[in-house]
Amino acid sequence: MSQADDERWMRVAIDHAIAEKGTDPVNTPIGAVIVHDGREVARAVNHTAEDCDPTAHAEIEAIRQAGSAEGQMRFEGATLYSTLQPCGMCSFASIWAGVSRVVYGAGRDDVHEMYFEDRHLSTLDYLADAYKDDIVLEGGVLSDECARLYFRPWDDVPEDMQANT
């Protein structure tokens, strides 16, 4: 897919995140879209707080939707777009789902450390080391627009609002 396609689909993910959760970082608007054979098969946001479900990340919700939409559990050739760099759970779910590309907007260095649980490991290494099917990984698509939805590295976030404390 071309860079213009990636930006177009990332904008769908951004717009969906904003439509569902607004632009306030307090609500953690994260959007994910799965595109297969050039068409959208899933579009989701995170529902962790709303559903009291720590696994309800946008990417996981999108993978579940794609499974229902396609009637299968693997999506070879599909691209998963996420407005924020996927966590370890979502990285591995992408491997199990067999998606061929993971494209994200804001990266770890663009946002507050609260969004990532691990101290030293890069969860992206999981994807880089996936061996059954190679996964192409690309970050930084509309990263500034995506990063504006989240607390930034320099923001003074109250400790009780930090997800990983």
Ligand SMILES: [Zn+2]
């Ligand atoms: Zn995740």
